[in-house]
Amino acid sequence: MHLGATLRLLRVDAGLSLRDLARRIGVSSAYLSRVEHGVDAPPTQERLTAIARELDVPPALLMDVANRVSPYVAGYLEDVPAAGTLLLDIARRKLTGAQLARVRAFLDAEFPLREARGDEPVPALGALLCAERVVVQLSCEDYADALDVASGRLASALPGLDVAGLAEGLRQREDETPSQVGNGVAVPHAFVPGAAPVAALVTLARPLKTDAPDGQPLRLVVALVDGHLGRARLMRLAHVARLAGRGLAHRLQGAEDSRQVLETLAELEALR
Template sequence: MHLGATLRLLRTDAGLSLRDLARRIGVSSAYLSRVENGVDAPPTPERLSAIARELRVPSSLLMDVANRMSPSVAAYLEEVPGAGALFLDIAQRRLSGLQLARVRDFLDAEFPVPQGRRDAAVPPLAPLLAPERVVLQLSCAGWDDVLDVAAERLASSRPGAEVARVVDGLRRHREESSCAVGGGVAVPHAFLPGAVPTVALVTLATPLAGDTPDGKPLRVVVAVLDAERGGPQLVRLAHLARLAAHGLADRLVGLSQPAQVLSSLAELEALR
């Protein structure tokens, strides 16, 4: 998975220049540029935490995209060696996301997390989607076709939303900074004042080759209509990148019914 593409999308949507973010986290803009372009390895967990604070997104999202261990987890494993054996036991059982969610529910009931020590909950994506906004195995000639279809589905769910304005917004977002986050997934956004967050999801019959951060052809497009950049929109964007890192495209491309997509997405999000 390509963390750099996600960082660039988050940074630009947060309205920060490369120099601004670099200064805030205490690195050079040249270094941050190399990270965003995949030249340098992902930052350390401590630096990722600093980036997350500046972007105001949960650090766990960036850790997942970068496949990094949170410093707090590493410290706990060192402090309580038996925890590592428990993690191994869970891995050997191959628990699904829904099963792990049940384990967490038990832990929350028996051993609640002290107030202020858990990251803010990440709102799930599934409630923003609906069967009529899921398009499966779309045959298309290129990006314009995909964005036209996604915009029509987004606009149809919102009275007064003009398809042309949504299409224009999706295209503008893609032109500002490539909306591909790796893993065969792209996440174009459109912003309309007063819009309620809405999602349309499109899988492609034939992957689209193009400029993707990890070289993998595009197979899934998750288009989002939002009221404005920043705040909750950045959290949704980081969450989408995490889903891509967890194999969203592999889970969805073979499905034939919208209900299957919603079910698969719910399982993938069970431990958001």
């Protein structure tokens, strides 16, 4: 996972300049630039929380993208050391996301929360997809070809949308701010006023060499179209980055059809 690339993607989409965000969180623009380019170490939990506040995304989501343990969880483990033993037991069993969802359902039934969860549910990527907008093992020469195919699938869900215009818009945005978030995943996205959010997913038959922030070849393209700017859109982008960090491209590498892709994605998203 390349946290810096995700932060830059979210910052630009939120309409904030490097200087503006740096000023708001009390750091120099030079420091923030180094973080975005992976030169400096990821920010502290406190600074990530400040960044999340300015971007208007849940801090817990950015913590996940950064592979950081929430301060709330760390505090609980310190107060109740036995919880660490239980986590180790879960790890030894190698429970899947779907199995952990069953554990959560049991906890909700047996030990209901005294107050509502403070974390905001993240929009699921699977809810924006269907079999017709999943392309498996695409053979292409370059990233632009993959964008063309993804644009065609997206346009099929948006009557009247010009495919060539959408593809050109995605390419222009890539030139301005690359959407590769690391771990072999890119999340090109476009704004189409009034459109309902939709996604197209393309796995590649052969990895493509690109200027990825972590140097890994491109294996998966998750293209998004949204008709509204703001919090939900940024959360979707961050969520795809989180899935990338959880090995989405690797997990989908062996998928032979759209059904397998959607089933694997559902398992990864069982706990969001």
